[in-house]
Amino acid sequence: MSVPALASALMVSVVVCTRNRSASLRRCLASLVAQSADASLFEVIVVDNASTDDTAAVARAAFAGRDNFRYCLESNLGLSHARNRGIAEAAAKRVAFIDDDAEACPDWIEEMLSFIGRVTAVVAFGGPYLRMVDGAVPAWFPPEYGSSVLSEDEGALDSVTQFISGTNMVFRRDVLLALGGFRPELGMSGTRLCYGEETRLQIDLKRQGHQVFYVPAMRVKHLLPAQKMKLSWLIRNLYAVGRCSSATFCQKRTLLSCCSGICYGIVFALRTLATPSHNPLRRKIYYSLKPLVSELGALHQFLLEGHDRA
Template identity: 40%
Template sequence: MKATVAICTHNRAADLNEALQSLLHQSFDQSYEVIVVDNRSTDQTKQVVLDFQGMIDIPILYLYEERLGLSVARNRAIREAKGEYVLFLDDDAVASEDWIRGIVALFDRDPRIGCVGGKIVPAWEGSAPPWLLPENRTLYTILDYADEIVEMRKPAIPFGANVAFRKSLFASIAPFREDLGRVGSNLLSSEEAELIDRIRAKHAVYYTPHASVLHKIPRSRISRKWLLRRIYWQGVSSAVSSKKKAGIFLKSLVKLPVYALLTIVFLYDKRKSFRNISKITYNNGQIRGVLRMYQ
């Protein structure tokens, strides 16, 4: 089998239905399967998958994963996948009609490629916030890396809403770290960056704008409060995944008073003030990430 489309989901039955519906219109004409990993949902997720099985003439596997955690669910999908390539689509994303074809074609042209990421276009509920700083756009899982197919050089990485892996590389490379990635309502992350960093040791990582997805951003996330929470957990994630925890801890302690002072100095400028508050929040997260390893 050429490809496996994997969707990991937790209590997003309505969004999952739209993600699955987008697979009905794929231009890909080779064999593929769909795996839905239900990560302890309590809504109508299973019924959505069962209903979808009657709409499409391809294998669809429903898996219930009791152990909560996005990395846990993704690793379950990787273990169960029969495809040569494993394509991850977020449960709140909608694939373009050339999504599968674009990713598979890129893998097929070069055996050195171990990971492929595609363009991720935001679908704001309402409109994009005018206060969003350019450096914070990626925290909303927005990716527009290039206008053509290119290799992604470190530190650039694809995002999990639209990322694919060559299945065979997991015979020698461990999959997602399960101490990273979202679990329930926390926003722990960096599992993708950590895995891709290891993949780069032997394989190339590529980006294609020709296999895009639309990623929903609900109104509940379009606030400075949510963004600061996301930044905090990014700091936690960075510290947990790092091998240089002592250095991170000391640097964060030094930086905090500096950013606090700059916040006061730039109170008249809302953008600069928020930028410094963001840095304080991030460094607080890094300190928390180091300390949680010793709890």
């Protein structure tokens, strides 16, 4: 069956953006093959973001005999470019995104379609993700890291502080196209850590008066690999989040605000380190340094932008 023949029945296009993670991709696609939803109601589009491993072969092997799975190559490096290519390729009115290192629960698409049937006018919604590991988690590692559960109840998120996750989100395609998709200056690009593209998109949606909904029954599991369970990686990650924060939240920083944030971060770190707690040392260090490291990242970006303007 061709894609045009499927299009009239399609309810959602699931986009999986991937780059050089064929082993994780294999597990992700296996979870999508195993979905309980009627295969005529959804399609899966793998967007290969210029991989140099066997990603294409892994994808095509998973697709064998399945008309609702397809593959495309996006040569412009960057997760936002890949996601935008997925939006362009999608044949359904709604586009869902799941990371290549995530696994969808068997009823993920079924719960997605059920929500669409109940709340037909919604333009954006998403669900939780739960931490998945292949080995042992270090005893010091923050127990909340790698999972996101915003609520036990289904409903609209607040317009300021709550956002659905990039590994479990669904949008109306026409709204994505009207916004111009995801911003290429944000999001991962090769090995460069950069975040915020899905948060910025939701901020833009909310500014136009749209609500973003949370669907707790729509669950995925997300891999937390061993290399991310190190204090050095957590610190590096905090720095990258801070570096992207201005563009993510549409907040123009000044030198004064950056210096004030750093001063607050120093006081917070010293106070937290001096306060007795039952947390293991490395976890305590991580918690104490979160504001400071993020603010240092924000200062770094401010100085770069000042140099660009000069």
